[in-house]
Amino acid sequence: MCILKSEAAKSLNTGELKILSQNCVEVDFKKDEVIFKQNVLSSNVIYLQSGMVKLIIAGPQRKQILKIKKAPCYIGLPTTMGDKINHYSAVAVQNTRACFIDISTFKELLRLNPDFSYEIIIELCKSELDQFHRCVNLLQKQVFGRLANNLIFFADELYNSDEFDLPLNRNELADLVCSSRESISRMFTELADEKIIKIDGKRIKILNKEKLAKIRDKG
Amino acid sequence: MCILKSEAAKSLNTGELKILSQNCVEVDFKKDEVIFKQNVLSSNVIYLQSGMVKLIIAGPQRKQILKIKKAPCYIGLPTTMGDKINHYSAVAVQNTRACFIDISTFKELLRLNPDFSYEIIIELCKSELDQFHRCVNLLQKQVFGRLANNLIFFADELYNSDEFDLPLNRNELADLVCSSRESISRMFTELADEKIIKIDGKRIKILNKEKLAKIRDKG
DNA sequence: CTTAAAACGTGACATTCCTCACATTTTATT
DNA sequence: AATAAAATGTGAGGAATGTCACGTTTTAAG
Known part of the structure; x- marks a missing residue:
């Protein structure tokens, strides 16, 4: 079961892992295949098992590649939890295997397990710090x-x-x-x-x- | 008690609010006073009760104002939870009242109360989406x-x-x-x-x- | 009120880098 | 293998904007 390898998932117990495994689908993507698309309803948190992905946002003038992410990691956490609609797209840059977790299942796990929540919070914080640095770098x-x-x-x-x-x-x-x-x-x-x-x-x-x-x- | 007004704090019960109130200090800042400083050990989550603050990061060439935040809101959540050291500074742009919450207290509350955690997660996600848009805007x-x-x-x-x-x-x-x-x-x-x-x-x-x-x- | 310091406005000039145009190479398709 | 399509390389010219220099205005301090 894919998400087992996630840092955050270490804090889940057997029952919680069972919930997860029952509401989680693995999908393979080839290079250049779209994993999720900007402006479409977001309904899954995605855990990358293997491969590599680019996150792309349509800017005011042109498209912008926000970042490249390599497995293992979550993608689309902010865009799935932060709004109903995806604010950016994800496209495979290599053959990639991803695990789609239903958002209500994910929320359920967050509610059941504070340690899991905590890990997600830390991950989000680090990612935002990272984003600040990337942005300032590009700007200056x-x-x-x-x-x-x-x-x-x-x-x-x-x-x-x-x-x-x-x-x-x-x-x-x-x-x-x-x-x-x-x-x-x-x-x-x-x-x-x-x-x-x-x-x-x-x-x-x-x-x-x-x-x-x-x-x-x-x- | 300051943090009572926070969206996230609505999910705290009486006991939890008591913990919070006992580990929370209110401080007033005048215009241009530094609330926290880049590269210094971060040990507090800060809730802005009133006023306005600029977040400043030292970039590779010059300083960069990341954003301006208006009360009521948290500041420094990513930098406090995401690393031991502050990755940016916060400076008051008006007279400002802030509530300093000890980080271990904050973590304790996150652990005690999944709803509180959840609210924080949502806030972090929204903030990251926001940051993406701001960055692309500035770049393009x-x-x-x-x-x-x-x-x-x-x-x-x-x-x-x-x-x-x-x-x-x-x-x-x-x-x-x-x-x-x-x-x-x-x-x-x-x-x-x-x-x-x-x-x-x-x-x-x-x-x-x-x-x-x-x-x-x-x- | 006086004076120094900080903030601000404006012109001239230099630099980065984008756009357009076109040639060449690589990749994909039949 | 032949052809089309996509990706890439390169030059010329121009636009945006940063830097420098200097004068003026505003603010702060005595």
Whole structure:
């Protein structure tokens, strides 16, 4: 049963786990499949078992990739609990397995088990702090710094390796750092020219992480 | 007792309210006084009884005003529960009365009362959704749109009036919309020239709200 | 009331980076 | 393999806006 692996679920007892297992459906998604959609009624809390997902919001001018999340984690907690309607979409960037928990079941568990609630509260708080930092970073740095920031995030947080396949194409990278496809292209070639990264299509290898970190930090 | 007025506190019973009242201190702050400070150990959840507060984070290049919050509300919930150290500061922008709740008391209440936990969860979720929208707005709009957005926010959400005294000076407005003092100045004069607003020092009167809303929406 | 300090307004200039246009490469489809 | 479609790279030009410099106004302090 999927959610068993969740931190928060450790605090559930056998009876509660049974409730959960009876109201929880596992679904597989292929790359680019939509897991939930902005403006649609939200009725499930989703726990990612495996894979990776991008959260996308339709902004006033263009779409914006809010963040990329890797299993294991919850997705859509704020949008499911915070409003009746989804405020953003979730799309698989790899093959992904997700566990859909009915919202009333989830609420029931929160009510039954304060420890579970507590874990969820901590998770929400951390996520909001994270969001503050991400936002300030995007706002105050120039495109170069924002791109470097994300490349290092990919290497350190998503793939645990300095060589990886980009989870996004150039257009989506632009949507992630709020720039344009052309600028991303230009910066990639510049980073490659300076031997900071090596690029081959979607394949990225970070050659000089100190320099890249300097670009990230200087903005 | 201050926190009685909180939505979440409605779910507390008499015994729980007693615990709360015995571990809760009211403090008054004058304009510009610091309520809590970034990078300092966080040990209290704060409930604003009256007044108004700005949340400020030190960004990579400059300071950033995350948001302005008006009583009654909690402040610092994410930063107190999400980490040991404050990730941002809170400063009064008016005379403000705040209720400091010891964090262990707060956690105790969360554990005792699932309804209270639930209310906090909902509040955190809404706040994160809000933060997503604010962030995307700041990222995708030009300075004009961001400024217009905030002027309308001041009028509609903070003061419930189209005439008000700005809670921030020009420099702080720049920190709020991530721009420069000079740009804010120039935009104010331009908005005044077009008879969209009337300015007299800190006093602002919105003369043509439709036009202002158009500027906000067009970016 | 006087004076210093802070806040504010405005012009000139430089920089970042977006947009448009088009060529090239890669991927998908038949 | 041939063709279409999508993704990518690159140059030129322009718009938005930050920075610097300086003058003026407002506020605070003595």
